[in-house]
Structures are given as structure tokens and as C-alpha cells.
Amino acid sequence: MAHPQPRENVTRIPAYVPGRPPTVRPGMTAYKLSSNENPYPPLPGVVEAAGVAAAAMNRYPDMGSAELYAALSERLGVPAADLATGTGSVALIYQLVNAFCEPGDEVVYAWRSFEAYPIAITAAGATSVQVSVTADGRHDLDAMAAAITDRTRIVMLCTPNNPTGPALTQTELDDFLAKVPEDVVVVIDEAYVEFVRMDDAVDGLATYRAHPNVVLFRTFSKAYGLAGFRVGYAVAPAPIAAALRAVSLPFGISAVAQAAAVASLERESELLERVEALVVERTRIRDALLEQGWEIPEAQGNFVWFPIGERAAEFAAAADAAGLTVRPFQGDGVRVSIGEVEAGDRLLEVAASLR
Structure with missing residues (x-):
């Protein structure tokens, strides 16, 4: 019997595998280190702001996210016209591919990298061009530049790269951008930008200002600790930002999420203290693992x-x-996500037992 069939490419979409919740074990505190979540609770004042917004849940959210756009514009020093929001930066990946790719167009990205890339690309009917990361988990930018063809519409650069850890330098990025045609959109996916501590770190905002084809993706899910509310944003030249907004889901970001994001931006000093504590813990964990003999890439x-x-x-x-x-x-x-200190201690014990 005949029945409705989805488009052929839909049957080829790879499944997204989320991090599993911790297994409950009697007498033992369990820790979830599988989703790169911030282990700290919301910043003071954020829950209160979300609660005020929740009291009006019978009303639609502001579809234009005006207060959030204004706060981001002031915080980043960019025009509001150069901003686009989405339900997490992952939504912006979908929006970008839908806005710029016809079926059969190519998107170049490193692999292994963020697993939402091939999902969004396949869903749009576009073609993934995966370029293997180097042995130490870095983007092979020379190979990525060589993979660009006249069918390439987008290049995704995940920095720091999820899940391998290393980040691009500004020198590497500048050299790469000089090889990319200006009609190809280059995404600098900076979901973890707040955690970067390195010489010659990428200055995403300066790079976007210098190139008409560069887009930044950022999120409130990681450093800001709003993973459950799904708020991401793009910074892009106005024509690209307008295209992202045009294909976005109407009323996608809830009023509660918008209020929490704005409140979080107002509390940056407290945020940075928490981020710094996680960076210190990351350094402790990686140094100990290296001492145990593990080959852990730059994190x-x-x-x-x-x-x-x-x-x-x-x-x-x-x-x-x-x-x-x-x-x-x-x-x-x-x-393995960086979480509570006790979780880190336990991770080191597990790692030592497997050497």
C-alpha cells in the first residue's frame, strides 16, 4: 500500500547523540560530564528575571527579541542589524545552511567536529565535505582550503573544536581566509570562546569586521550556563544576518529565555569568575592526565x-x-566535560586505572 514518503535526504540524516544523564548509584554522587554543561547554577538575578518573564507566559514572546538585540549590540559594539538569534547556536547552523545552500551545494568542515554539522547539512539536501582533523585534533586548514570547489557555499570552522579541544590562532585564520573566495560564507563557530587562553587567539569580532563573508556563532549555553533555555546568536555582515533572521522560526526564543540571557549579560564580572575557575580546573585535569601518560590534545x-x-x-x-x-x-x-572538582578527582582515578 502506498504511503507518504519523506524526501530522500531525510532518510540519510545522521542521528544526534546527546550526552547521557548520570547513572544513579546508591551511596555515590553521580556526575554528568557528557554534555559540556556549566556545572554552576544560574547567576544571581537570572532566575528572578526568568521568573518575572514566566509570569506572563500567556503572552507570546517578543519575536524580534528587541531587548536581547539591544543588549548584545551594546555588549559587542556591533549594529543590531548585524545580529541574528536562534534557539542555541545549533539552530543558526540550520538557518545558515537553509539560507545559502541549494540541494547539492557543498559545505566544508573538519571532522571529527560538532556532530550537528552533518545533520543540518543533510537535512537541507546539501553535501558534506569532511576534512579529517590532524593527529593532534586540529583543523587541517590547508586541506580544507584545497577542498573548496565552485559548489562550496559554506565553510565551518569550530574553534575551539568540539570534541577534540584545540583552537585556531589568528595567524592561521588570516592565512586561511586569504585562500577562500569571497562568495563563500566562513563560519567561526565560537561556542566555547570564553574559555580560550592562548597566545594569538582568534579575535572573532575583528575578523568579522574585516571580511564581508565571515559569520560568528556564539551561545549562552556554555559559559553563561543557560543550556536549558536555548539561546544562541550570530554576528555577521548585515546581508548575511538578515538572511539568518528571514529563515528563523517565528517566536523561537521564549520570553523566559530572552530575559535570562539579558540578565546574564548584565552580570559579566560574576560570569568571568566562574569561567576562570573552570579554566583552572581544566588545566589541573589535563596536566594530571599528561603526567599519567595520556596523549591529551590542547584543551x-x-x-x-x-x-x-x-x-x-x-x-x-x-x-x-x-x-x-x-x-x-x-x-x-x-x-569529558570539566565539572565539579570531585568529579575531576574521580575522572583522574578512572583514567589512572586504565593506563
Whole structure:
């Protein structure tokens, strides 16, 4: 019997695998280190702002996110016309591909990288062009530049790269952009930008100002601790930002999420204290793992990467037995989020037992 069929490309969309919640174990505090979440609760004042907005839940949110746009414009020093918002930066990936790609157009990105890239690209009927990261988890920018063809519409640069950890330098980025045609959109996906501590770090805002084809993606999910509210934003030249807004889901960001994001922007000093504490913990964890003999790539996000290939499932099982949920990518490695100090101590114990 005949029945409705989705488009052929829909059947090829890879599944997004979310980080599992922690396994409850009697007598043991369990920790979720599988989703790169901020372990701290919301900043003071954010819950209160969200509560005020929730009291008006019978009304639609501001579809134009005017207060959020104004706050971002002031905070970043960019025109509001150069901004676009979405339900997390992942929504902006979908919006960009839908706005700029016809079926069969190509999107170049590093792999392994953020697993939403191939999902959004396939959903739009576009073609993924994956370029393997280097042995130490970095973007191979020379190979990515060589992969650009006359069908390429977008290049995605995830920096710091999720899940491997290293970040691009400004020198590397400038050299790469000089090789990219100006009609190709280049995304600098900076979901973890607040955690970067390195020489010659990418200045995303300066880069966007210097190039008519550069887009920044950022999020409130990581450093700001609003993962449950889904708020992301793009900074882009006005024509690109307008295209992103044109294909966005009407009323996508709830009034509660908008209020929480604005309140979080107003509390940046407190935010930066928490981010710095996570960076210190990240350094402690990576240094200890290196001392144990693990090969851990440079870590510039709020996570560390174990490039252990087929041992990923074994590592994840050992962590689970110790009350830690991590994120295995079978055949590639394991990503572990930076969380509470006790969780870090337990991770080091698990890692030592598997050396």
C-alpha cells in the first residue's frame, strides 16, 4: 500500500547523540560530564528575571527579541542589524545552511567536529565535505582550503573544536581566509570562546569586521550556563544576518529565555569568575592526565579529549561504574566535560586505572 514518503535526504540524516544523564548509584554522587554543561547554577538575578518573564507566559514572546538585540549590540559594539538569534547556536547552523545552500551545494568542515554539522547539512539536501582533523585534533586548514570547489557555499570552522579541544590562532585564520573566495560564507563557530587562553587567539569580532563573508556563532549555553533555555546568536555582515533572521522560526526564543540571557549579560564580572575557575580546573585535569601518560590534545574549551579510538566504549563503561557519564565517540575517542572538582578527582582515578 502506498504511503507518504519523506524526501530522500531525510532518510540519510545522521542521528544526534546527546550526552547521557548520570547513572544513579546508591551511596555515590553521580556526575554528568557528557554534555559540556556549566556545572554552576544560574547567576544571581537570572532566575528572578526568568521568573518575572514566566509570569506572563500567556503572552507570546517578543519575536524580534528587541531587548536581547539591544543588549548584545551594546555588549559587542556591533549594529543590531548585524545580529541574528536562534534557539542555541545549533539552530543558526540550520538557518545558515537553509539560507545559502541549494540541494547539492557543498559545505566544508573538519571532522571529527560538532556532530550537528552533518545533520543540518543533510537535512537541507546539501553535501558534506569532511576534512579529517590532524593527529593532534586540529583543523587541517590547508586541506580544507584545497577542498573548496565552485559548489562550496559554506565553510565551518569550530574553534575551539568540539570534541577534540584545540583552537585556531589568528595567524592561521588570516592565512586561511586569504585562500577562500569571497562568495563563500566562513563560519567561526565560537561556542566555547570564553574559555580560550592562548597566545594569538582568534579575535572573532575583528575578523568579522574585516571580511564581508565571515559569520560568528556564539551561545549562552556554555559559559553563561543557560543550556536549558536555548539561546544562541550570530554576528555577521548585515546581508548575511538578515538572511539568518528571514529563515528563523517565528517566536523561537521564549520570553523566559530572552530575559535570562539579558540578565546574564548584565552580570559579566560574576560570569568571568566562574569561567576562570573552570579554566583552572581544566588545566589541573589535563596536566594530571599528561603526567599519567595520556596523549591529551590542547584543551581550549570546557572539556578534554581522549583520542583512544576503539577503547572509547571501555573508557565510558569504566567511568560509568565510577558514577561519571562521559561522551564516547566510538572509533575516535571520549570527550569529558570539566565539572565539579570531585568529579575531576574521580575522572583522574578512572583514567589512572586504565593506563
